[in-house]
Amino acid sequence: MKTEKSRLIQIAILAALGLAAALSLALPQLLRGEREPQLLSLTVLLRDTDSSGWTVARQGMEQAADELGAELRFLTLAAANDGAEQEELLLREIEDGAAALVVVPADPAALSAALAPWLVVCPVVTLESPMEGAAGVVSPDNALLGQELAEALLEDWDGGEVLLLDTAGRCAGVSARLEAAEETLAAEGIPARRAEALPEEPPRWVMAFEPSVTQRTAEGREAGGRDFALYGVGSAAAITAQLERGNLAAIAAWSDYAAGYLAVRRAVNAVRGTGGALGPLPFFILREEDIYAPENQKLLFPIMSSSSR
Amino acid sequence: MNVFRRLAAQWAERYRKMSIQMVLSLSFTAVAAAGMLLMSVSLIWRFSAVNEQLVAENSRRVLAQANLNLDSYLRRMMRISDTVYYRSIKNMDLAEDDLTGDLSLLYEENRDDLVSLAVFDGEGALVSAVPLTALKRDAETADSDWFQAASQSMENLHFSTPHVQNIFDDPDYPYRWVVSLSRHVQLTRDGATEGGVLLVDMSFSGIEQVCRDVTLGSGGYLYLIDGDGELIYHPRQQLIYAGLLEENNRAAAAYRDGSHQEKFQGRSRQVTVKTMGYTGWKLVGVAPAESWFAASPQLPLFGLTLLLFSIFLMAFLNFLISARISDPILRLERSIRELDKGLGGVKIEEGGCYEVQRLNHAVASMVSTMRHLMDDIVRQEGEKRRSELEVLQSQINPHFLYNTLDSVIWMTESGQQTEAIQMVTSLARLFRISLSKGKSIIPLADELEHARHYMNIQQIRYKNKFTTEIEARPGTEGLYTLKLIIQPLLENAIYHGMASAEDDGLIRVTAYREGEDLLIDVEDNGLGMRPELAASLLDEDRPEVRTKGSGIGVRNVHQRVGLTFGEGYGLAIFSEPDEGTLVRIRLPALDREEAERRRQGEEL
Numbered sequence: 001m002k003t004e005k006s007r008l009i010q011i012a013i014l015a016a017l018g019l020a021a022a023l024s025l026a027l028p029q030l031l032r033g034e035r036e037p038q039l040l041s042l043t044v045l046l047r048d049t050d051s052s053g054w055t056v057a058r059q060g061m062e063q064a065a066d067e068l069g070a071e072l073r074f075l076t077l078a079a080a081n082d083g084a085e086q087e088e089l090l091l092r093e094i095e096d097g098a099a100a101l102v103v104v105p106a107d108p109a110a111l112s113a114a115l116a117p118w119l120v121v122c123p124v125v126t127l128e129s130p131m132e133g134a135a136g137v138v139s140p141d142n143a144l145l146g147q148e149l150a151e152a153l154l155e156d157w158d159g160g161e162v163l164l165l166d167t168a169g170r171c172a173g174v175s176a177r178l179e180a181a182e183e184t185l186a187a188e189g190i191p192a193r194r195a196e197a198l199p200e201e202p203p204r205w206v207m208a209f210e211p212s213v214t215q216r217t218a219e220g221r222e223a224g225g226r227d228f229a230l231y232g233v234g235s236a237a238a239i240t241a242q243l244e245r246g247n248l249a250a251i252a253a254w255s256d257y258a259a260g261y262l263a264v265r266r267a268v269n270a271v272r273g274t275g276g277a278l279g280p281l282p283f284f285i286l287r288e289e290d291i292y293a294p295e296n297q298k299l300l301f302p303i304m305s306s307s308s309r
Numbered sequence: 310m311n312v313f314r315r316l317a318a319q320w321a322e323r324y325r326k327m328s329i330q331m332v333l334s335l336s337f338t339a340v341a342a343a344g345m346l347l348m349s350v351s352l353i354w355r356f357s358a359v360n361e362q363l364v365a366e367n368s369r370r371v372l373a374q375a376n377l378n379l380d381s382y383l384r385r386m387m388r389i390s391d392t393v394y395y396r397s398i399k400n401m402d403l404a405e406d407d408l409t410g411d412l413s414l415l416y417e418e419n420r421d422d423l424v425s426l427a428v429f430d431g432e433g434a435l436v437s438a439v440p441l442t443a444l445k446r447d448a449e450t451a452d453s454d455w456f457q458a459a460s461q462s463m464e465n466l467h468f469s470t471p472h473v474q475n476i477f478d479d480p481d482y483p484y485r486w487v488v489s490l491s492r493h494v495q496l497t498r499d500g501a502t503e504g505g506v507l508l509v510d511m512s513f514s515g516i517e518q519v520c521r522d523v524t525l526g527s528g529g530y531l532y533l534i535d536g537d538g539e540l541i542y543h544p545r546q547q548l549i550y551a552g553l554l555e556e557n558n559r560a561a562a563a564y565r566d567g568s569h570q571e572k573f574q575g576r577s578r579q580v581t582v583k584t585m586g587y588t589g590w591k592l593v594g595v596a597p598a599e600s601w602f603a604a605s606p607q608l609p610l611f612g613l614t615l616l617l618f619s620i621f622l623m624a625f626l627n628f629l630i631s632a633r634i635s636d637p638i639l640r641l642e643r644s645i646r647e648l649d650k651g652l653g654g655v656k657i658e659e660g661g662c663y664e665v666q667r668l669n670h671a672v673a674s675m676v677s678t679m680r681h682l683m684d685d686i687v688r689q690e691g692e693k694r695r696s697e698l699e700v701l702q703s704q705i706n707p708h709f710l711y712n713t714l715d716s717v718i719w720m721t722e723s724g725q726q727t728e729a730i731q732m733v734t735s736l737a738r739l740f741r742i743s744l745s746k747g748k749s750i751i752p753l754a755d756e757l758e759h760a761r762h763y764m765n766i767q768q769i770r771y772k773n774k775f776t777t778e779i780e781a782r783p784g785t786e787g788l789y790t791l792k793l794i795i796q797p798l799l800e801n802a803i804y805h806g807m808a809s810a811e812d813d814g815l816i817r818v819t820a821y822r823e824g825e826d827l828l829i830d831v832e833d834n835g836l837g838m839r840p841e842l843a844a845s846l847l848d849e850d851r852p853e854v855r856t857k858g859s860g861i862g863v864r865n866v867h868q869r870v871g872l873t874f875g876e877g878y879g880l881a882i883f884s885e886p887d888e889g890t891l892v893r894i895r896l897p898a899l900d901r902e903e904a905e906r907r908r909q910g911e912e913l
Contacts, residue, residue: 014624017617024614027610059547257547258552261548261551292473292475299550299551300484302550303513
């Protein structure tokens with residue numbers, strides 16, 4: 001009886017060892033399958049009609065896509081800030097099999113409602129404005145940014161009304177900047193008013209809260225030979241150049257490269273179920289004299305000319 | 310400590326319950342597996358150490374090549390600077406000649422690598438520059454690092470870290486990254502010499518291209534730092550600038566040339582450093598630990614497969630060998646267990662290796678000796694018992710002799726001489742047959758004769774109160790029987806059955822053959838007894854009561870027959886009250902030869 005039991009134990013040991021040996025032989029094949037994750041298809045949709053202002057962000061996105069095994073598809077709108085078109089394009093991308101979306105939402109609330117049924121299967125990461133149900137938002141703290149930009153203006157202010165360019169439409173992130181700046185100015189008793197466009201005779205102090213509007217307003221200032229102090233946002237080369245030429249008094253800038261990289265990384269992580277929440281993007285107030293400070297150079301002028309792989 | 314003791318006790322308990330084969334096979338397998346594991350670990354360790362050396366050697370070789378390429382590139386830039394200085398500036402009086410033509414020529418020849426060429430006077434004012442000719446309105450040339458370095462250390466050429474060129478007025482604002490090569494120069498103006506600075510702005514992409522294509526195996530990369538650890542090139546430079554990635558460049562600046570191990574952000578890696586001769590820049594090659602620990606991720610798995618398969622093979626062989634060794638011992642153990650259960654005819658096999666064979670032989674010999682001893686004891690016990698019974702049987706004789714002689718005396722005195730002679734004759738015959746030369750097995754005819762003479766005597770004594778019929782049926786001729794087995798039964802029948810007979814008593818003795826058995830029936834028509842009582846007469850546990858007809862004689866006969874011929878032979882008593890009693894003796898039907906053989910056996 002004991003002998004029979006011993007034989008059974010021996011057979012079990014031999015079977016276990018044989019199975020383990022066979023498994024270790026098969027394991028490389030299994031691991032190879034795991035090590036080669038499928039290339040993810042990500043769609044990036046802006047709220048502008050052209051992506052020239054997003055060149056640096058795009059470089060960051062491509063760096064992340066290259067590292068994390070994703071391919072990007074960049075889309076722009078036919079008309080800037082067209083929320084309906086944005087919804088239509090995104091739904092089409094989801095139907096075409098996009099694994100995740102990176103969006104600069106024109107109307108976050110409407111977009112959230114339209115994409116709600118799809119957010120589980122196709123994560124959405126937003127830039128600039130938060131959106132309900134999104135897997136994450138990559139943006140500076142918009143309210144703080146508006147507040148600090150207003151404080152920069154206060155440092156220079158010596159009287160007169162401040163014009164706040166209200167170009168955000170339904171873009172919550174830009175609105176938050178504007179409202180925070182407005183509150184800061186009001187708290188200091190500075191007269192301020194909103195306007196959707198720069199008037200023919202602008203006041204001495206003007207604030208813009210979108211990169212594209214900042215760039216256009218600065219270019220208009222230079223072209224028209226107007227004399228007003230413009231405070232804006234953005235870190236594109238064109239905006240920095242305007243700052244250097246004196247058409248901007250100060251800008252709130254952040255690393256577009258980091259923004260793009262983080263957005264794609266968060267989107268890929270959301271698809272793969274890894275990674276954690278994102279914090280607000282660091283920003284800084286930049287004046288002309290600080291442009292070439294070594295740390296600012298590194299953030300404002302990406303060194304990517306030919307090294308992006 | 311208690312845990313260890315408990316575990317040791319549990320292991321000891323389990324060990325005691327294990328079969329020898331299990332102990333052998335598991336011990337051998339465990340020792341073999343431990344040995345192979347140790348060997349594998351040492352091999353992997355050795356392999357990793359060798360691989361690490363190879364990776365370090367490869368890194369040094371790659372870095373040497375990268376150093377050569379980069380040095381060549383920088384020397385080319387230095388030659389441009391030398392050309393500008395020694396062929397143009399030194400041979401030119403700036404008051405009369407224009408430097409721009411020479412600078413333009415050199416720039417056009419090297420425009421892929423150059424961003425600008427410029428000469429400044431000692432105050433930082435632009436003397437000449439290509440391709441851009443105007444400085445920005447607020448350019449602070451004299452405060453620039455490259456200007457300061459050239460002014461302070463006049464005999465050397467100075468390479469800056471990468472920076473955005475920001476002194477020339479470019480309407481496109483291209484914000485180009487450059488590495489500035491500056492040197493102090495002697496300018497001649499109106500025959501007088503003055504200090505100045507020559508600036509050669511190299512395109513950063515030139516350095517980048519040299520470093521970019523360098524590969525350092527799986528997961529490895531190369532980066533370039535200046536003597537202070539400031540990053541010049543890194544394959545993920547912008548991620549580091551954006552604060553999304555960190556590099557251990559500051560620590561690497563302190564490393565000497567050669568390979569070093571470091572742990573950065575929880576990961577071990579091998580760092581190989583090569584300092585570039587003129588600039589003091591350092592090329593740093595990084596190889597993650599994984600790249601040398603497992604050059605191929607399949608290698609450890611392959612090693613694991615080999616290890617597992619070796620253990621499997623070793624276990625299989627161990628099981629076979631241990632079975633080969635232990636099976637004879639197990640068979641011996643099984644045989645001993647069967648012996649212990651009392652099973653006869655158990656054969657002890659003498660297989661296995663020498664020691665086990667000797668053990669088997671010793672056990673078999675011991676078992677054989679025990680069997681002989683036990684047989685002897687049983688035989689001796691039987692002999693002893695039979696002797697006792699025969700002594701008891703013989704104890705009856707004096708009593709009977711006394712009664713008989715008393716009867717003879719009485720008959721002689723009363724003048725019944727014929728009956729007295731008959732009685733004495735029968736007594737003489739009775740004794741002669743009783744002696745039978747000391748043999749215990751005698752012819753059936755003699756035993757019946759003995760019974761007849763005994764009954765003759767008893768009939769005279771009992772004045773023919775009963776008659777006797779003695780018959781040997783056909784088939785019993787020449788058969789043998791144990792002697793003196795009928796007489797006790799007849800005595801019992803007389804005392805028990807005929808005591809109250811009124812001249813009509815009948816005692817019949819019939820011998821007949823039934824198959825291989827000889828049966829002798831002693832039947833009377835006396836008082837009989839209850840069947841239960843009849844059955845109890847042969848009970849060995851029945852207390853001995855020495856009275857006439859107590860059945861002791863009957864039981865003795867039964868035991869003698871049983872001891873002599875074995876179980877299945879002996880007496881059977883059939884009786885009913887008032888009907889009589891039949892006592893049947895069952896014996897083997899012994900012929901002359903068998904009887905002789907038994908006699909010889911008794912004598913031995």
